[in-house]
Amino acid sequence: MIGNVYSTICPGCNFGCGLYIRENGELEVDFRKSSPANAGKLCRFGMSLPRFYTPARSIVDGRETTLDEAAKEAAKRISSTKGSVAFLSLGNTTCEEHLAFQKLAESFGSLYTGVELGALPGDVHQTLSVGIPYSEIEAAKHIVLFIDPYEQYPLIVRRLLLAKKKGAKITSIWWKDMPLADENLRPADTSKLQLTGDSLIIADFHPLSDTEQVKSLLALAKNAGAKITFLKPFVNSTGAYILSMDAKQKSLAQLIEDINKGTIKTLFCLESDILELMPEAIAKLTNLIVQTGQESAITKKAHIVIAHEPLYKKRGTLINNEGRAQAPGGAGTGGLEALGTIAGTKFDFDSLHESVKKMIGITAVDEFTVPAYERPTYAAPRATAKPPDAKILLASVYNPFMWSGLADDNDFVELSLNMVRALKLLKGGTVKINYNGSLLEKKFKVAPVQDNVLLTGKRIGIEKGAITPVEVSR
């Protein structure tokens, strides 16, 4: 921190974009042009951080209180429901906090990181956890995208364009044509893909990833001798996955099932807003405890909110998608202290930091160095990914706004001109979307999208996972 300026990392995804946050009564975003991951450049979400960082207030059952009181009350409720408590940390906080939280989870309940690592062979965990350096993306000769780079991980776009300038061919496998791609294929046409040892597959891995799809991508890369890298949606996804690799952890789907069965009654979310991902399950909880640095949809539903400093004021370590160790920017340890109160112990930052460095395999936090991570080979997993057989599909394009529940200017679905013609939709009008009797009317945008697909970058309330079969009409 220099004066009122924090040198920090954008919490929008795991890309590791550096920026300055200036506190001037209100927050201002400033561009940190020396940042190695993004050269100071920011996407829509990064530019929206003053909105994202709305300060949270500590609350117990609707009454405002202090952080300490909220943490003590959380400790009571966790102790009284021991055995039916779930601890969820998706990777939105520092390694040190995540590690302390993991210790807490091991004492009182089960740790959920959201991803289904347990359903995937152990020899692919490292490949899923740590991506390749961005310089390797720029140097690739053939890049195959299984993401929408513009919407999901916008700062990868310039790396792809730089690769293209150097002669790379870019193939996109998506429901929509990508302007930067030399070749646009649809997901159903993956078999037409011609991969070689010079190919690099870029996909993503997150709590709503289809495990069979992940396996099939890993097998695709393995069988062709191609490289594969997974991008991730949370600021410290990589750190969280490395630290929890040997811990017993469960997925988001498992959490929903456990809540629905009644085996989980208390949920403690560390910097993780999953309200939009599982609203029905959240409503069934006896205790929803949220520890966070900023207000969001879930803080309004929580029985207990433990509010501390936001990420840009925290002390600790973040690991970006390449494995670069970065500092979030501040000196605050309020989150760690609250976890100590709940655990009935004191979490010492320095010893946690030493453990983190050892587990990650680094000697210092130096954002200008990409540590050499092991990239073990793996056996091609057996995959049974089935293409969706519905006539019309609604596909969710998960992006930083969606994961954080922050509103964006995208209250529309994208669809093709052929669909517009077939349904006789009117310019400036809406399209009706029906799922199991739930009817929605949405504005639409004409885009080069697969003819039987609607794309949405905003949760519209009828989704069942990444792909939802729907009916559409005028």
Next chain:
Amino acid sequence: MQKGEMFLGWSTKEDIRKRGGSGGLVTSVLAAALDKKLVDSVVVLKKINDFEAVPVITSDVNEVLNSAGSLHSVPSNFAKLIANKNLKVALPAKGCDVRGIIEQGKRNTIKLDNTFIIGLNCGGSMHPTVTREMLEVMYKIRPEDVHGEEIEKGKLIFETKDGKEHAITIDELEEKGYGRRESCRYCTIKIPNNADLACGNWGVTGELAGKATFVEVNSEKGAELLQNAVDAGYVQIQKPDEKGIAARARIKGAMEGLSRKWKEKVFIPMDNRLEYFRKELENCIDCGACKTVCPTCSCGDVSKCTEFHYRGDAYKMSMYHLVRFLHLADSCIGCGQCTDVCPVDIPLTRLYRRFANPVQEELKYEPGMDLRRPPYFEVKLND
């Protein structure tokens, strides 16, 4: 002391002379302004390393005295930093910073009467990330080993911690895609006579070379600022000799000539402009960073470019960009900030200048160079 006079000056404090660039005059003038209450605050760059410095607004004289010297790899942007803050402030500024501040003044977000601008001669700045790569690729040195940098006789020289100097001509660097930011290459404002003072090392000759700053007083405020520093005992000044004045003018002329050549090289006339603009903008992700960073834009969140634009529209070129092309045709100062911050590397400054160059030439209007209102401000519905 009055407008039009020229001086050579240096700090009276030895440590500032050693640490600051060219005798530490600028740092001392800023500190004196704060110390003697000519202003309430000063903008300084707090150096983190040779490639990063954070601009901060301070009221602490010691903080000013401890601030950075010359940093070519920190393309600052001060106009937006001080806008809408109602400050009585002094600050150092490159030519484009000065132009941005003056344009904000015309738009009533900065009170120019309360703003003391120390202009810095500028041959161009470099993007820090590009500079780091350039050091490794062209100079074969680690960025962490760099101790200092300077530009001399057309060469960019880096000094490493072992005391060695590493020099490559700027022409060679720019041929390989490194060196100055593109907008700096064709910028013609080398000595900022639009600021209250214009300072730099061009024209400092003989024994004083490297130890003093050449100052030109451009306004009554500039005279007040410099006189205050002399009266407060922060700086010493003397008149430059004719040789120095001539050398300064010669360097200025040569630099401006190079800029004009670059301008011709970058802005080659083209056919099918519409297709060119569509292609360049096809990767836009609607982040709005180019507007946020633009030192001449003062509209805030509610503006025509954002209000006329809806992400659900499927136009081949967004209304956001079309409105900005129109707005910037008379107001773009070519600072390069929009290109610097574009997350998908659209060469936005080049696109804006494609409109601005002919319009500003036709209207004989250079934004930020004086207090003339932007021509489009004067357009009425019945015109």
